[in-house]
Amino acid sequence: MDYEAIGLKAGIEIHQQLDTAEKLFCHCPTRLRDISERDGEFFRYLRATESELGEIDRAAQEEMKQVRRFSYYAYDTTCLVENDEEPPAPLNPEALMVCLTIAKMMGATPIEQVHVMRKLVIDGSNTSGFQRTALIALNGRIPAGARIETLCLEEEAAQRIHDSTFSLDRLGIPLVEITTAPDMRTPEQVKEVAAYIGMLLRSTGRVKRGIGTIRQDVNISIAGGARVEIKGVQELDLIDEVVRREVVRQQQLLLIRDELSARGAVADPAPIPVGDLFKETKSAILKKAPCILAIRLRGFAGLVGREIQPGRRLGSEMSDYAKKCGVGGIFHTDELPAYGVTEEEVSRLRTLSGADDADCVVIVAGSRQKAECAVLQVVRRAQYALDGVPEETRKMLEGGSTAYMRPLPGAARMYPETDVLPVTVTRECRDSLVVPELLTDKTGRFSATYGFDEQLARQLAYSDRLPLFERAVAEGVKPMLAARTLLATLRELKRDGVDTGALGDDCLLSVLGKVESGDLAKEAIPDVLREVASGTGVEAAVERIAPPITSDELVSIIRAILTEREEFVRERGMGALGPLMGVVMEEVRGRVDGRQISEILKNELASML
């Protein structure tokens, strides 16, 4: 597809959790917990507050369609700040420094005086009803070809456990939000920029790793379409596919618009009660529903069921809108008879709602209040279809298609967090920040300096054990030994079921140090680490697995072996060296370095001959 021609514009917003000791506005650790460890639970109602203009933010209003009660799990690692029952602590200086470092790496200009804002969020993911956020820097640039508009420092939201239950362990973890300008023109470019930013963030060594610690939101529009924000793309590998599919969706919606317009289609806003039709139906959902309402969409026949994205139809969009009112979804005549609804029921439905073959009838079922709300939502979405693509916030589904979440938030949703004092970022502070080496540069340096092949260099640079590798090398461990141990050996041990997570940096370093000082043969590393992982101290493990052998002891072991095999030795002469090497190695089981054995063996062999 020629993305230039269709006017694709895309920007990304990256949210990355920072690996700080404490949360952004309280002194709790930034540790995630298992929900079974919770030690408290409470519930609240959130309300949109009226603004000066007498209007409630439209995104907030959308959430208010359902009066919802939110439950929260608390832990012994969360406090009253997460509970929204204590004023926030001052902005975490560690998080600010990490954020300023990232800004410096992107060449962005820091804000001299940082002001923390409250951004209205009433989906329950923030106990307060707002997310604290501060603009830290402006106008950066990255080589991948995108301008960085803003860098913000925000608090992470609570983790949704199910429906309206949230876990507070994640709430308040510092998050850097990086927003690019809508500079990207192809799906591949979006992926490239996202990958570059991800690499840059990891280069700081101060960001959290693992699933959910980085999230990408993508803003996409095409000419004639509308700006759509897709939330929460967690896998980088899918980001280009998400863009491709959104382009397709917008194109399909535009085609549907043209066809609707040609047909003179109208979304008739008057709902028709059709509950009586389904009194004896085989559809369990319809049968038990206290209220069923139908809406006639004139000229929509065939288009509601048309696919606009893999697995998604215009009907899916309407269904998403209706679900905001608490109904399970919708039925429409483009897909009926099905789901227990018979041909006859469909034809009676058409008659009752005055629909002809060109029309599509949509029905919703639920309590009277929910059904009335849902039917209006369907009409709303149908009316948007007449105009083309609505501006929306959407969420990613498996595979890269998306579903409607809420309207794009309006601009008027922030006000100052008066409980947090502004922070002045001085020039000295900015100048003192050390810009870390990019992982891509590190990869190059490892190849050039240590002679690693590119794959090994890259693996190492992106590895969790990178800081340990650098420490080990600084302490005199040979780079190749350190790299092999920290990558290959640990990976093999893990594959064998060894709990390599239990191997602390200090343990690993101490084992490597022993090898380097000659107190341990490198052949014994796996066995020693296996022992250490099961809870033994390094010294004890070495003692048990590979008690050091003095060279005197080694000499006598070798002499004994030679004496035993004197005939063989005499027969083969120096040619016996190779086969005997194996015998000795077996005997000392990795307690001595191979080179030392071969040296002594050679000497002893020579003197015997």
Added chain:
Amino acid sequence: MCCTYAGTELTGTYITSRGDHAVVKLENGYNIGVPAASIVCTGAAPAVTPAVSPVEQNPDLPGVAIISTGGTIASRIDYRTGAVTSQFSADDILRAIPGLAEIASFRAHQLATILSENMHSGLWQDIARCIYDEIRRGAEGVIVTHGTDTMSFSAAAVSFMLETPVPVIFVGSQRSADRPSSDNVMNALCSAQAAISNLGEVAVVMHASTSDDCCWIHRGTRVRKMHTSRRNAFRSIGMSPIGTVEYPSLEVSLGPAAVLRGSTEPALMDRLDDRVGLLSFYPGMDASVISAYEGFHGLVISGTGLGHVSADSIRTLSGLIRDGTNVVMTSQCLNGRVCDRVYDTGRDLLAAGVIEGEDMLPEAALMKLMWVLGTTDDPDEVTRLMQTNLRGELGRCSPHGL
């Protein structure tokens, strides 16, 4: 206005200045502090007139008066400037708290807009008079919105100055009303329901737990703020709460101790003597701290344990009492009863003429002493009144199991 910063022209609204920095609200909603010299005024921000929708009041519902003193039960945010303004008119409150208009019809009085630590005896008298007038005009209940810090002082003061046949409910919020999670809505709805309930005394209605499930109704003379920031900071001390209001059902349940509607005729006794102090004793306290109260008509001591102060302090207190200061002993334990007959120190205090404050809270005893001294200066009568239960502030039996 606009300014050049970070190499680009930024447009925004000037909010205020802070140090050498101008605080600017950018179009993306963020505030930033930029060097004051970098900004250029390009024109005045357009004035915004709030779109105010009228609020329908149902005249068939019970009439309730809302008296505001400065606690923010309702507020409104200007997202353009970020300013949060407290709302006090009946209309504003009804708009900010959906559901209120379905409970009662409201008449609002704004007596003050102060932070509650600036509360004083003159304002307590204004509150009591305003409530009294409203009761005489037929209000079926009165709500007083109040900052939470000193709410229990005001509730106690009004308790003594007023005899009321209708509920007089003090209410506030622990989390500011501008936030979607504020406790203001639930507290306000529960207080309105309590104000039309069968209660007939001065009470405080606030969250009972950290969840939005229930409000407690506390007696005005028995309630204390026991946490700096939690929603359920208010606790009844020395007794159970006198009732509950469930949320969201708003079902009111009154306990056996509650005084019921219509138990008395309205009466106002609004004289307060503010030459009265409250002193918390601590080990090693210099007795001159006590001497500072020379010339005061009354002094409530918050003593240790059963109601003790050091031997040094007793000597000074004794002089103070001789010179005409009425001294009442309460305990910093808050829970339990003062008893100065157990140890020598106590007996010395009694000999010096200290009045045992029984199980009264120090703050309630302070308010009571101000009110008693506003009524009489006869020391025997002061003693008698201070040891007589007037508004449920003092119990003859200390309940177990609390």
